[in-house]
Amino acid sequence: MELLQKLKKDNIQAMRDKDSIKKGVLTLVISAISLAEKEEKRELSLNEEYTFIQKELKQTKDSLNQTPQDRVQMIEDTKRKISILESYLPKQLSKEEITIIIQDLMEKENIEPIKKNQGIIMKNILLNYKGQVDGKIVNEALSSLLK
Structure with missing residues (x-):
């Protein structure tokens, strides 16, 4: 490659x-x-x-x-x-950008903002934005959004 x-x-x-x-x-x-x-x-x-x-x-x-x-x-x-x-990785998304992506995903896929759905959302974000997100930051953003 x-x-x-x-x-x-x-x-x-x-x-x-x-x-x-x-x-x-x-x-x-x-x-x-x-x-x-x-x-x-x-x-x-x-x-x-x-x-x-x-x-x-x-x-x-x-x-x-x-x-x-x-x-x-x-x-x-x-x-x-x-x-x-x-310098060899794509630009990492900020916590704010990740939060917006999570909100869009929940709205588009009609996912309820509850802790039970955290795994589904995490998997989707990490799969679709591989190399652009840090799992730890995604988890923090999710924790602030989910009930």
Whole structure:
């Protein structure tokens, strides 16, 4: 896919620029995607490739949260890794945009705004907006809307 090619091209450029942080992040994502393609014996779709970037982004954010505050350089490096990973993902929707999407979905599909329907709505949003939404933010938006 074109995303994998872009990752490889940017990885080569990071090597030329001697940018070890970017090279490390890209190498990790490229190898995860390549391994999955070998296991599946097919090229992955763009959404499947985004999944690997999102997974690495989530792990990096968790790592940032666990880093002691006195490790300033490590925190800066981790924040840089996060920005590198985010640059390869589609623009993330804000909580307000997600709330509007949820309201439209409930209106269009005639879904009652009750907790019982949370799973149905979550599944629909995560499926239709894969790569553009964070499950945690969708859950927060849903919690504020449902009774």
